[in-house]
Every structure is written in C-alpha cells, then in structure tokens.
Amino acid sequence: xxxxxxxxxxxxxxxxxxxxxxxxxxxxxxxxxxxxxxxxxxxxxxxxxxxxxxxxxxxxxxxxxxxxxxxxxxxxxxxxxxxxxxxxxxxxxxxxxxxxxxxxxxxxxxxxxxxxxxxxxxxxxxxxxxxxxxxxxxxxxxxxxxxxxxxxxxxxxxxxxxxxxxxxxxxxxxxxxxxxxxxxxxxxxxxxxxxxxxxxxxxxxxxxxxxxx
Amino acid sequence: xxxxxxxxxxxxxxxxxxxxxxxxxxxxxxxxxxxxxxxxxxxxxxxxxxxxxxxxxxxxxxxxxxxxxxxxxxxxxxxxxxxxxxxxxxxxxxxxxxxxxxxxxxxxxxxxxxxxxxxxxxxxxxxxxxxxxxxxxxxxxxxxxxxxxxxxxxxxxxxxxxxxxxxxxxxxxxxxxxxxxxxxxxxxxxxxxxxxxxxxxxxxxxxxxxxxx
DNA sequence: TAGATTGTTAATCGATTAACAATC
DNA sequence: TAGATTGTTAATCGATTAACAATC
Numbered sequence: 165x166x167x168x169x170x171x172x173x174x175x176x177x178x179x180x181x182x183x184x185x186x187x188x189x190x191x192x193x194x195x196x197x198x199x200x201x202x203x204x205x206x207x208x209x210x211x212x213x214x215x216x217x218x219x220x221x222x223x224x225x226x227x228x229x230x231x232x233x234x235x236x237x238x239x240x241x242x243x244x245x246x247x248x249x250x251x252x253x254x255x256x257x258x259x260x261x262x263x264x265x266x267x268x269x270x271x272x273x274x275x276x277x278x279x280x281x282x283x284x285x286x287x288x289x290x291x292x293x294x295x296x297x298x299x300x301x302x303x304x305x306x307x308x309x310x311x312x313x314x315x316x317x318x319x320x321x322x323x324x325x326x327x328x329x330x331x332x333x334x335x336x337x338x339x340x341x342x343x344x345x346x347x348x349x350x351x352x353x354x355x356x357x358x359x360x361x362x363x364x365x366x367x368x369x370x371x372x373x374x375x376x377x
Numbered sequence: 378x379x380x381x382x383x384x385x386x387x388x389x390x391x392x393x394x395x396x397x398x399x400x401x402x403x404x405x406x407x408x409x410x411x412x413x414x415x416x417x418x419x420x421x422x423x424x425x426x427x428x429x430x431x432x433x434x435x436x437x438x439x440x441x442x443x444x445x446x447x448x449x450x451x452x453x454x455x456x457x458x459x460x461x462x463x464x465x466x467x468x469x470x471x472x473x474x475x476x477x478x479x480x481x482x483x484x485x486x487x488x489x490x491x492x493x494x495x496x497x498x499x500x501x502x503x504x505x506x507x508x509x510x511x512x513x514x515x516x517x518x519x520x521x522x523x524x525x526x527x528x529x530x531x532x533x534x535x536x537x538x539x540x541x542x543x544x545x546x547x548x549x550x551x552x553x554x555x556x557x558x559x560x561x562x563x564x565x566x567x568x569x570x571x572x573x574x575x576x577x578x579x580x581x582x583x584x585x586x587x588x589x590x
Numbered sequence: 591t592a593g594a595t596t597g598t599t600a601a602t603c604g605a606t607t608a609a610c611a612a613t614c
Numbered sequence: 615t616a617g618a619t620t621g622t623t624a625a626t627c628g629a630t631t632a633a634c635a636a637t638c
Contacts, residue, residue: 169579170628170629171576172628172629172630173629174572174575174576174579175569175572175573175576177572178569178571178572178575179556179567179569179572182554182555182556183556185554186555186556196594196595196596197595197596198594198595203556203558204556206630207630207631207632208595209597209598209630209631209632209633210629210630210631212595212596212597212598213597213598213629213630215596215597216596216597216598221596221597222595222596222597223595223596223638224594224595224596224597224636224637224638225593225594225595225596225637225638226594226595226638227594227595227596228596241575241579242579247578255473255476256469256470256472256473256476257469257470257473257477259469259473260468260469260470260472260473263468263469264470264570266531266554266571267571267574270571270574270575271578272571272574272578311578318479335577335578337573337574337577341395341398341479342395342399343392343395343396343399343416343417345416351577353573353574353576353577354392354395355570355573356388356391356392356395357477357568358391358479358480358483358485359387359388359390359391359392360388360550360566360568361480361483361485361550361566362387362391362454362483363384363387363388363566364548364550364564364566365460365484365485365524365548366382366387366454366455383604383605385604385605385606386605409618409619409620410619410620411618411619419606420606420607420608421619422606422607422608422609422621422622423605423606423607425619425620425621425622426605426606426621426622428620428621429620429621429622434620434621435619435620435621436614436619436620437612437613437614437618437619437620437621438613438614438617438618438619438620439614439618439619440618440619440620441620
C-alpha cells in the first residue's frame with residue numbers, strides 16, 4: 165500500500181510517533197487529538213486529518229489507542245524496511261550520529277564510517293567500524309549502499325561528494341554548510357542547522373540586548 | 378527594520394547564503410536566480426521573490442552581486458546580533474555542535490556546555506568549558522542566557538527541561554527524540570532528524586530490496 | 591446520560607509557479 | 615544589438631483552520 169504522504173505530514177507523523185513512544189514509557193493507553201496538538205502547538209483537526217490519511221480510526225470516546233496507532237504509523241512509514249547507509253566523516257558529528265541508536269527504530273541502518281585521517285581508521289563506534297575513504301567504492305558496490313550521511317568539513321564537501329556520486333550513491337544527507345552539486349539522479353537533503361536555528365530566534369528577543377522598545 | 382519573513386523564506390535565505398559563501402570561495406562575482414534555483418532545485422521566480430522581500434535589487438544583465446547580496450541577507454537576518462546559548466549534554470553531539478565554528482557567523486554564540494557526568498566536567502572544547510549541571514541556574518541568571526541546546530539522552534530530556542525552564546531559559550533547541558512539555562512562554566524547536574531523513578527516503582527506492590514490481 | 595471526542599466538509603490562508611514586460 | 619536577466623502580477627496549488635454532525 166503506497167500512500168501519498170507529503171513532507172509536512174511525514175514530519176508530523178514522526179513527531180506523533182515520538183509522543184506515542186513517550187506515552188508508552190509512561191503507561192498511557194489512550195491519547196486524544198487535542199492532547200497531541202497541544203504538545204506540538206498545532207491545530208487538533210490537523211492531527212485528525214493526518215491520522216485519517218494513514219487510515220487509522222480513533223475511538224470516539226477515548227481518542228486514539230497508543231500502541232495501535234504507533235504500529236500503524238510504523239507500517240505506513242515503513243520503519244521495518246532497513247535502509248543501509250554509510251557515514252562519511254568520522255568527526256564528532258559522525259560519531260554522534262553513529263551512536264544514535266534511535267535511527268535503527270526508524271529503519272536507518274548505519275553500516276560503517278569513512279574518513280581519510282589514518283588516526284581514525286579501525287576505530288569502532290557502536291559496532292560500526294571506520295574505514296579509509298579509499299575503501300569506499302568497493303564497499304558501496306559490494307553492499308549496494310545508496311545513502312551517504314555527509315559530515316566532513318566544508319572545504320572537502322564537494323570533492324567527497326563527487327567521489328560518492330562516482331561510486332553510485334544516490335542519496336546524500338548533507339550536514340555540511342556547503343551546497344553540493346550533483347547529477348540529476350542524485351538527491352541531496354540539506355540538514356540546514358543554521359536555518360532551523362534562525363527559525364526560532366529570528367523575530368524574537370533571544371538576543372543579548374532586547375531593548376528596542 | 379523589522380521585515381516579516383516566514384519560516385520557509387528564512388530557510389531558503391540561509392541556503393542562498395551558503396551558496397554565496399561558496400561563490401566567494403571560488404571567486405564568483407555574480408550569480409543569477411536560475412543558477413541559485415538549479416542548485417537547490419526550486420523555481421527561479423521563487424528566488425527572485427525571496428530577494429525582493431529583503432529589498433535587494435539585482436542587475437538586469439548579470440544577476441546578483443555576490444558580496445552585496447550576502448551582506449544584505451546577513452543584515453536582514455541579523456547575523457551580527459549575537460544570541461548566547463548553552464549546550465546541555467556533553468556527549469558527542471554536544472561536542473560536535475560546540476566545535477561547529479560556523480554557528481558564530483550566523484549569530485549563535487555558544488558560551489559553555491553542561492553535563493552531570495563528573496568525568497566531563499572542566500573539559501574545554503573549542504574554548505568552551507563543560508560545567509556541572511548544578512552550576513546552570515547561577516550561570517543562566519548571571520549571563521542572562523535565553524537559549525539552550527538540548528543534547529542529553531531521551532530518558533533525562535524532560536527532567537532537564539524542567540530544570541532549564543525553572544532557570545529562565547525561553548528557547549530550547551531539542552535534539553533529543555522526546556517531545557518536551559513546557560509552559561506557554563517557552564518555545565521548543567524539535568530538530569526532528571528522523572523526520573528529515575524519512576523525507577528523502579520515503580517513497581524512494583533506497584531500501585535494500587527494491588523489487589516490488 | 592452528558593461531555594468529550596472523532597471524522598469530514600467547507601472556508602481560509604499562504605506558498606509556489608507561470609508568464610511576461612521592462613531592462614541592461 | 616540580442617539574449618539573458620530581473621521584478622512583479624496573476625493563476626494555481628496545497629496546507630491549515632473552522633465548524634459541526636455523529637458517536638461513544
């Protein structure tokens with residue numbers, strides 16, 4: 165069943181999923197759309213609409229059954245289908261993402277890390293080994309990996325990208341501040357940290373001097 | 378001059394800014410809206426509209442002057458106004474963000490890190506020191522910090538949040554997968570990594586077996 | 591039951607795209 | 615100049631919100 169789910173809905177569904185996980189940790193069995201909406205500060209009819217989209221029926225008295233709804237989201241978003249990925253760049257960010265066990269629950273399966281610094285080679289983090297970048301083409305080919313998570317310094321981002329593309333990588337999750345040039349059939353997702361940050365401080369008074377009467 | 382810039386535009390403007398920074402690194406003096414649009418795979422009239430919003434006038438023959446446009450974005454988005462922040466959680470992710478020098482250029486000024494693990498205390502990363510969480514209330518108050526970047530484990534996310542709120546923190550950039558409950562006057566930005574990731578693999582064939590004919 | 595809840599349609603709002611005259 | 619480019623309006627598209635009958 166291939167549902168047509170927009171990016172916006174996708175993002176909210178994962179947030180609902182986080183809430184449901186929290187509910188389970190606190191033994192909450194049912195949750196209503198206004199409750200979910202309040203936590204995320206969105207409209208409650210939006211929650212209902214999103215859930216209607218993945219064809220989940222709530223209970224008109226209690227709201228939604230936590231376990232069931234969680235399972236429904238997981239199957240609609242296909243968390244159980246593993247998507248293999250390599251992390252490129254074994255710095256702090258690379259290691260942080262390699263340690264992030266939560267990814268597995270969402271179907272992202274990090275197999276290994278790559279770096280060109282010899283001091284990093286063979287380090288094992290969370291059961292994932294660091295290989296030299298020269299080993300990349302061979303391993304991408306053998307393991308048929310399509311996703312790369314890019315955490316190298318800005319300066320080398322484009323040249324590493326060119327290498328990734330030449331090996332057959334089709335999806336690049338870009339954590340660097342560089343904008344990458346790639347062929348038509350390769351997709352880049354910019355994890356625009358700075359942009360996100362501005363979203364919640366711009367137009368607010370989080371600055372040092374909030375004079376400006 | 379307070380412009381009314383939506384989140385969508387804000388996000389694109391920071392991406393344009395990244396492109397302009399790349400241009401400067403490669404000594405490119407002018408760039409056109411179709412060129413910017415191609416790099417981001419968006420519509421070129423959208424680029425022009427965004428730039429009209431921050432009142433930047435292009436050149437009808439060459440396009441936009443890289444240096445000038447960059448400066449215009451910086452002032453429109455007030456990158457020069459420092460916004461002080463603390464990082465809560467001195468794990469890999471906390472350290473990665475502390476090392477991320479790029480933040481300063483965008484007005485995000487990380488002052489220090491906090492953790493409750495005694496082994497981490499007094500470590501200095503990128504000139505930022507790790508303090509024990511018990512020192513937080515005093516320092517938030519003395520330095521009038523309003524922003525916290527939350528990188529603790531999921532399990533402690535809510536209790537640490539309660540502490541942050543009690544000290545007067547008003548903006549929480551949440552890198553944990555927990556959904557935080559906060560009072561009305563506190564804002565949370567969920568850095569929904571998993572949601573972002575699904576955005577670009579969902580509906581695609583990045584999975585292991587792409588049979589399904 | 592009464593009151594809270596869902597499911598869904600209609601109304602609104604905002605964002606994106608198309609189109610093109612004016613310009614250098 | 616000719617051709618590429620901007621600035622801007624109108625048209626389209628999609629996402630959010632309001633409203634409310636039906637339900638348990």
